[in-house]
Amino acid sequence: MTALEHATEVVDPVPGTGAPHLPEQPDSGPEFVQLLTPEGERVEHPDYAIDVTDEELRSLYRDLALVRRWDVEATALQRQGELGIWASLLGQEAAQVGAGRALAPDDMAFPTYREHGVAWTRGVDPLHVMSLFRGNDMGGWDPVATGVNLYTVVIGAQTLHATGYAMGLQRDGADAAALAFLGDGATSQGEVNEALIWAASLSAPVVFFCQNNQYAISVPIERQSRVPLYQRASGFGFPGVRVDGNDVLAVLAVTRAALARAREGSGPTFIEAFTYRMGAHTTSDDPTRYRMASELEEWKLRDPIARLKAHLARAGIADAAFFDAVDAEGDELAVRIRTGTLEMTDPAGTEIFDHVYAEQTPDLERQRAEFVAYHASFEGEK
Amino acid sequence: MTALEHATEVVDPVPGTGAPHLPEQPDSGPEFVQLLTPEGERVEHPDYAIDVTDEELRSLYRDLALVRRWDVEATALQRQGELGIWASLLGQEAAQVGAGRALAPDDMAFPTYREHGVAWTRGVDPLHVMSLFRGNDMGGWDPVATGVNLYTVVIGAQTLHATGYAMGLQRDGADAAALAFLGDGATSQGEVNEALIWAASLSAPVVFFCQNNQYAISVPIERQSRVPLYQRASGFGFPGVRVDGNDVLAVLAVTRAALARAREGSGPTFIEAFTYRMGAHTTSDDPTRYRMASELEEWKLRDPIARLKAHLARAGIADAAFFDAVDAEGDELAVRIRTGTLEMTDPAGTEIFDHVYAEQTPDLERQRAEFVAYHASFEGEK
Amino acid sequence: MTTLTLGKALNMGLRKAMEDDPKVVLMGEDIGKLGGVFRITDGLQKDFGEDRVVDTPLAEAGILGTAVGLAMRGYRPVCEIQFDGFVFPAYNQIVTQVAKIHARSRGRLPMPIVIRIPFGGGIGAVEHHSESPEAYFAHTAGLKVVAVATPADAYFGIQQAIASPDPIVFLEPKRRYWEKADVDTDATPDPLFRSRVLRAGDDLTLLAYGPMVKTALQAATAAEDEGRSIEVVDLRTLSPLDLDAVYESVRRTGRCVVVHEAPTTLGLGAEIAARVTETCFHSLEAPVLRVGGYDTPYPPSKLEEDYLPDLDRVLDAVDRSMGF
Amino acid sequence: MTTLTLGKALNMGLRKAMEDDPKVVLMGEDIGKLGGVFRITDGLQKDFGEDRVVDTPLAEAGILGTAVGLAMRGYRPVCEIQFDGFVFPAYNQIVTQVAKIHARSRGRLPMPIVIRIPFGGGIGAVEHHSESPEAYFAHTAGLKVVAVATPADAYFGIQQAIASPDPIVFLEPKRRYWEKADVDTDATPDPLFRSRVLRAGDDLTLLAYGPMVKTALQAATAAEDEGRSIEVVDLRTLSPLDLDAVYESVRRTGRCVVVHEAPTTLGLGAEIAARVTETCFHSLEAPVLRVGGYDTPYPPSKLEEDYLPDLDRVLDAVDRSMGF
Numbered sequence A, B: 001m002t003a004l005e006h007a008t009e010v011v012d013p014v015p016g017t018g019a020p021h022l023p024e025q026p027d028s029g030p031e032f033v034q035l036l037t038p039e040g041e042r043v044e045h046p047d048y049a050i051d052v053t054d055e056e057l058r059s060l061y062r063d064l065a066l067v068r069r070w071d072v073e074a075t076a077l078q079r080q081g082e083l084g085i086w087a088s089l090l091g092q093e094a095a096q097v098g099a100g101r102a103l104a105p106d107d108m109a110f111p112t113y114r115e116h117g118v119a120w121t122r123g124v125d126p127l128h129v130m131s132l133f134r135g136n137d138m139g140g141w142d143p144v145a146t147g148v149n150l151y152t153v154v155i156g157a158q159t160l161h162a163t164g165y166a167m168g169l170q171r172d173g174a175d176a177a178a179l180a181f182l183g184d185g186a187t188s189q190g191e192v193n194e195a196l197i198w199a200a201s202l203s204a205p206v207v208f209f210c211q212n213n214q215y216a217i218s219v220p221i222e223r224q225s226r227v228p229l230y231q232r233a234s235g236f237g238f239p240g241v242r243v244d245g246n247d248v249l250a251v252l253a254v255t256r257a258a259l260a261r262a263r264e265g266s267g268p269t270f271i272e273a274f275t276y277r278m279g280a281h282t283t284s285d286d287p288t289r290y291r292m293a294s295e296l297e298e299w300k301l302r303d304p305i306a307r308l309k310a311h312l313a314r315a316g317i318a319d320a321a322f323f324d325a326v327d328a329e330g331d332e333l334a335v336r337i338r339t340g341t342l343e344m345t346d347p348a349g350t351e352i353f354d355h356v357y358a359e360q361t362p363d364l365e366r367q368r369a370e371f372v373a374y375h376a377s378f379e380g381e382k
Numbered sequence C, D: 001m002t003t004l005t006l007g008k009a010l011n012m013g014l015r016k017a018m019e020d021d022p023k024v025v026l027m028g029e030d031i032g033k034l035g036g037v038f039r040i041t042d043g044l045q046k047d048f049g050e051d052r053v054v055d056t057p058l059a060e061a062g063i064l065g066t067a068v069g070l071a072m073r074g075y076r077p078v079c080e081i082q083f084d085g086f087v088f089p090a091y092n093q094i095v096t097q098v099a100k101i102h103a104r105s106r107g108r109l110p111m112p113i114v115i116r117i118p119f120g121g122g123i124g125a126v127e128h129h130s131e132s133p134e135a136y137f138a139h140t141a142g143l144k145v146v147a148v149a150t151p152a153d154a155y156f157g158i159q160q161a162i163a164s165p166d167p168i169v170f171l172e173p174k175r176r177y178w179e180k181a182d183v184d185t186d187a188t189p190d191p192l193f194r195s196r197v198l199r200a201g202d203d204l205t206l207l208a209y210g211p212m213v214k215t216a217l218q219a220a221t222a223a224e225d226e227g228r229s230i231e232v233v234d235l236r237t238l239s240p241l242d243l244d245a246v247y248e249s250v251r252r253t254g255r256c257v258v259v260h261e262a263p264t265t266l267g268l269g270a271e272i273a274a275r276v277t278e279t280c281f282h283s284l285e286a287p288v289l290r291v292g293g294y295d296t297p298y299p300p301s302k303l304e305e306d307y308l309p310d311l312d313r314v315l316d317a318v319d320r321s322m323g324f
């Protein structure tokens, strides 16, 4: 037997069989970090301890519940024609809130287009996210002030930005790190792999946070990788870890440790948050075409919010009044989001020209002037 | 201690220290496949046995010696202004001949710009390689007839071609595999990593043969990877193996096994052939700017040809008459290459237009006609 | 004669091409079970299997790079790029490999690869989903570039492109996917690399392609009300350009306007203006005018109506041309 | 006043920029100990350290993508692409990110990134080492594109580009790296985004940039012998174009020829022809003519003399223009 026969164990060794997609669902073992079971029971992990106060636990619950409420409202607004599209985070609240809450003030997050939960934990105004999906702008928040980069739609491109930002932190001697978000599908992009290579080569203080939500639109994870994604990292020379992405405590603990490691100068970490996209890819998508309803049902049993709620209730950390208050706050938030969205004024046409360059060009100045004159020529007609 | 602290051991943990480059030089252990020591002694490897006849051994020696002679002649021709540039294979003969000789007739090789040794083993006429470096064409051989794709200069691009070709073999039910060559520097290209991903995902019959010659022009391997390159593969879900690239027997054995595995339908393998670029990157390069002479001296002790010669002589497989005959054959080859190169006729100007498309366009037909008419207008003047 | 949407016509054309030639392989993201985000490949994986309709990993360079290898092995890959703005990760493979391998190999390695790209704006989408990258490809020697505007051209054009021995960037006007027209699937189609006069006229020659063809026709109709007779040409092929009919037309009309969504600077209009001027210099009564997108990134969707050439902007250019 | 080669002028300009602003970081393949394959960064890593002159992994997307992150952090990355033909792996980052982030962030994230590209042919190299990709960038809104032709412009231009708040593709005519001229390093340079009349003339306006400027000047001298007075303009900035002086010139001469190495179709000449014709329509006595590379891949080096515009082809175009 040659060394080549010691092939790594793969998820689905038969290519192209078209077998029904059954994401493997690890729920224990040291390779899978979990601190809160789907039933809401606290468990320990040999490598990850976490000290959280009751106050913190309630506040984590509040974040999870509010971002879900936001998501529901946004989906409704899209259905009513008030948004062009919406990318739902349903099911991924724990991964996003856990990762977002792990960030220190000086850290910088580099989201994809789905990290509303991260944006929320950093204080980004939800309306600044809504304006993007409404088509008013490409994200209304200030990336520098909030520590959240604007959403990046081209899959994976932001992982290199995060790595370069981390190189900047390094040069500044800053006690901070960059947190790059990416999806399971994104791991197949060349640029993402280059980001891993650069981060390793330059020992950059960046953490790659991959939400493996099992799908890239319709394509199941098995098409991107036959082995668990977190294993990718070791071949590049840095640690990878798989965490229960529906367990906000585990995500918080693992991400905190990785960010601390990065800030200390020990280089990058790759985190695979094992989770599930409970909704459609976006409001334009129809998941019934490519996945079975039963799969969703199974994952509902692992709901990230239900499990924290069960824990809080069972451990007496929160009572019905608390949950009612959070619900009420959610409804207020929803109203604010709805009203704010409906009240948004459309951008001025001249916006097209005004931010292309820091130093405006004569060409664009002329095109802008022509645009203004052209539109003025219709004024009388209205 | 968290799991993150179990970081993989890295080659050079201190970034940017600018320490003198000392490539690590493994020469034993199960992670490094070697069948012939630098001193020319046959050793066994637990996973790789090889049965070679004396005849085969002599013929391997002949290949090594002849490609080196070719390389010397080409370098000289470049110095004399007869080639635009030459990319020397000096020091990498065993890696290339070993890999090339492992190929079965129906297999297809996808070289970079340096695999003259592979081309040689497949019967490509050296003059068809010389014409490229002379600037007559972009490779004069027939890739289909020889089973050697044309050289690809854009780093790494050919690894995807090889993977796609392997997908074709799969669809054809062919008992064949693709062999993709790449350098250590190339492993940093996104496209190369995509090739690994595709090969794994589609279980394509392709073998990636990486000649780690320690440098990408001036940049040492540590900049590309902090961990041995062969380890990259396992994170993608298939085996990686490191072989002594200066040991033609080990390279032959490992590549044969990997190709057999691919043909059997067991998917890709990544081979790291640990070797050294004993010459300059190309004739345009000046390695004294970035590496120490002592390094080269050390590697000379591992010379791929000397070790096989020592083995053949010591084991009585070849005598002085044999070595003299090979030398003489080399000199004849050199004469043929020199004469053939000098006798090449320059390509006709209309070649610019004639192969852009399979179906010529009216635009180019017109440009071609204008070109011909324009040049005809000077005829009288000469 | 069947009534088909442009999207359905493409779907049927792809099916026909796959039936006709077992070497045709479709590759792309989400083109299998989902049938593509625009459903252009709907049902094809079910009927032709996963080896011929490949849901690829999420990597566009990978799609084009493996297509090169498949082509070397005798296959005819048809690659779907999900949206115009996502073709750029594949740009290196397209420009340095797909476009060059025929020349590099002096014809020994044909590259019959079709790159399908839904292009253009007007669908209310987010960034990168509404772009018009055709000039990047038309400037690249070794590629051919076509843009279809009607269901019939879609149905036949995709088959002709697949049958062609050269690499073709096949541009589909995504906002017209749902528009219907009669298609005679038994007709003999026009050649792929030929422009087509859609409407005769004497006062001005109006050129468009892809999504702007409909706009150009509407403009011609509107201009008729003002007593102006506009000749409308659907360019159809962007590389090579087929301008003989255009030259003939401009020699009669003396005026020419080109419309496209892509940014005006170095858009197709620039090349056409240069060629028409060079060829018809003495016939021109006005410079060739261009109506294109502004030289800015494609704006957020609330601004796309302001950005995109429309009926009024075309008519405005017609007025300006007539005013010379 | 010092005599400098163009390459040395760039080296000195880079050094000056690094001294003036500690945020300037050079990134690229082999730019450290080796000083770059053309030695443009020679000695800089030794003097400024590995944090400011970064020998990167071999990955162009990585170079540009991390440059974006560094720029977000307040740095001014200067990225060297080793040869023109190797910019394409970075194309996605350049076109979808570098060019768009200022607009995406409505000005909150400036991208002061310089992309240095040695471009053009004539050096007897193998495939991908002699290309002229400028039109791809000039068609991309959000980028600025300049091409230098002389040691003085190289010395000042690289500093001006680095100081600019916008992303700039900085094209260096590689075959002129070894050509010398006097440079007054204390002079006040012309603005970066301005074309320059190099030679006055009355009969025809000849435009060039980068490596073709020298050829254009030689053509003007040769034409003088035949009694023709040619005005030569070095465009210097390809995006934005600065054509006011050109319009003024063409209004006088009535004739215009544009020269570049890039394939003619959709090369810069197309845009310039369209604009000049639109702006100077009534002054033109001949169509704007273009002398460019053929619409083919750059050929093997034995054929590059046939491929590249040279003195004779420029004079031929001058003759044709005068013949109208």
Ligand SMILES: Cc1ncc(C[n+]2csc(CCOP(=O)(O)OP(=O)(O)O)c2C)c(N)n1
Pocket (backbone or CB within 6 Å): A114, A153, A154, A155, A182, A183, A184, A185, A186, A187, A213, A215, A216, A217, A277, A281, C029, C058, C060, C082, C086, C089
């Ligand atoms: C380069 C590129 N190609 C294609 C797309 C279209 N696209 C948008 S989301 C998506 C799937 C992404 O999957 P994944 O990375 O798993 O993230 P998820 O959407 O599941 O969060 C695709 C293909 C894109 N945005 N960018």
Ligand SMILES: Cc1ncc(C[n+]2csc(CCOP(=O)(O)OP(=O)(O)O)c2C)c(N)n1
Pocket (backbone or CB within 6 Å): B114, B153, B154, B155, B182, B183, B184, B185, B186, B187, B213, B215, B216, B217, B277, B281, D029, D058, D060, D082, D086, D089
């Ligand atoms: C995409 C691309 N970028 C840059 C180059 C320029 N270049 C040619 S060879 C080389 C180094 C390659 O190193 P490696 O992969 O280790 O192969 P080796 O030359 O050592 O055999 C570089 C940077 C190129 N050919 N292609």
Ligand SMILES: [Mg+2]
Pocket (backbone or CB within 6 Å): A183, A184, A185, A211, A212, A213, A214, A215, A216, A217
């Ligand atoms: Mg996903």
Ligand SMILES: [Mg+2]
Pocket (backbone or CB within 6 Å): B183, B184, B185, B211, B212, B213, B214, B215, B216, B217
């Ligand atoms: Mg190397």
